[in-house]
Amino acid sequence: MPVQTEPPKIEVGSRRGSAPASGTSSSTKVAVRDLNFFYGRVQALHNISIEIPERIVMAFIGPSGCGKSTFLRTLNRMNDVIPGTRVAGQVLIDDQDIYAPGADVVELRRRVGMVFQKSNPFPKSIFDNVAYGLRINRVTSSGSELAGRVEEALKDAALWNEVKDRLKTSALSLSGGQQQRLCIARALAIRPEVLLMDEPASALDPIATSKIEELIFDLKKQYTIVIVTHNMQQAARVSDTTAFFLLGKLIEVNATEKMFTAPNEKLTEDYITGRFG
């Protein structure tokens, strides 16, 4: 198995006319150095080092239990809430270590939003779902500003046209795909810089999945997006770079085009071609 010594540097190529510009290398948004993660005595992640450039979509792929979701959750300290877990190493966002003593976890989660596999709208109105984060963080000072931010988030999540006439109805009345986009709107409302998505379309039908994928494509103009997916075609469709995990180790990270046509590592090739094991 390859041993990493340095974080892989990603050259971001051009994909469908999106930022960053073709052939350029954007600045690093997230830098992870020698990250190890433990569930009790079980080590789930081994010496992960990786750099995630700003305003790209990076996909994490790998078989079940390879550590990709665990790693995703280390990027906004979501694992902190699991008893008995321990992390060693550094996760730097804009050069600031999010695990440094005294780091503000609430501020971190404002900057690093998350969307989960299963949509989880609150049993409240559509409006109140999106406004929730803004209210508890006291982000807005007036009702009109709040309404403006809710509208903006719903537009960014490509949901506004479908719900603008029924903002006061329950979020639970929306379809599965709409609920997931509502959750994305809720995450976007507080204007995060990084958006983590843990299999955001795995429970959706192809049309709803397509909408989420189009949304991801649009969102990367403003946000750095990291997506965990079991669907390799989805990784190929939406991401600029792809990272392959196996048994808690980062095996390869590469431009998505390269990863799916000519990966560097044999383990990656075997996994991508379905001949793993």
Next chain:
Amino acid sequence: MDLHRHLDDELSSLRDRVLLLGGEAEQALERAMYALSKRDSEVARQVLDHDDEVDHLEVEIDRQCIDIIALRQPAARDLRFVISVAKMAPVLERIADHACNIARAAIDLNNEPELQSVPDLSRMAKHALNMLRGALDAFTSGDAVMAREIIKSDSEINDLYNHTFHRLIELMVTEPATATRDARLLFVAKHLERIGDYVTDICELTVYMAEAAFIKHNK
């Protein structure tokens, strides 16, 4: 695992089909040159009659590649293999088309008095056939080194073509009565030269398949 074996079976079947097409192209060229050198129009007609089957095989390969891409979504080396085959099949079909053109020239020339032989023409044909056989072997074994060697050897066909060209022009000037027939041989030489170029294309695809390297147009 069964699904993966299924894909392996489909890729294997695709490989068999493209090799079959390669064999057809090789046989067509060999028989067309035989028809020309032995003045056997019957063999030339057999080459022409067989061309529909070659075309049909190319279409089958096209369909199979599309099916695999649509239904299996191959990646990495599997994807490179399918793409290489999809691009190789029309090249092989075109080689067979050039063989048909040589067969047509043979039929026309066989109706005329025999010309004095042009030795470089048969050397060109032999070299083109060897290149084609080698290219199919390199593809079968995924041997990029061999493919590169074959690409280099295309210059030999080009040199032979230049010699043949000048020799035939010379003959046209010195013996104007046979100029029309010499012109036909000139076209045969051009077909063989083009076949050398097509074999080069096949070898470039083999290098892509084996190494994911694009060497086309890299001089």
